[in-house]
Amino acid sequence: MPFERRRLACPLRRRRDDLGLSILEVSKRVGVHRDSVGRWEYALVPPRPIALVVWAQALGCSLGLREVAEPNSPLSTSNGRQIRDAVANARRSADGMRSAGRA
Incomplete structure (x- = not known):
């Protein structure tokens, strides 16, 4: 799990740079010491996990969850593919409703 959290460091650092914010400004928004944000970014x-969510929100971003099936998990079977397809279809439908202003 820590590796997955580290993978978000570069995009969030780029986002901070794009917004023209300093590490100090972001640390104040997140409510942590500037050294913490520096350690996260590098x-x-x-x-x-909660700090990661707040850090992303401070930069105007959100974090989403996605399914990751293990090779021997039920989701890696044909039934698992059906479940993944159904979830993907439901998400597309919800996104369509949101963009149409119905949700």
């Missing part, structure tokens, strides 16, 4: 220490 993947020296992964942030806790």
Whole structure:
């Protein structure tokens, strides 16, 4: 799990740069010491999950979950593919409703 959190460090650092914010400004928005944000950005220490969410929100981003099936999990079977397809269709339908202003 820590590796997955570290993978988000580069995009969030780029987002901060794109917004023209300093590490200090972001740390104040997140409510942590500037050294913490620096460590997160350079993947020296992964942030806790809740800090990762707050960090992303402070930069105007959100985090989403996606399904990752293990090779021997039920989701890697043909039934698992049906479940994944149904979830994907439901998400597309919900996105369509949102964009049409119905949700």
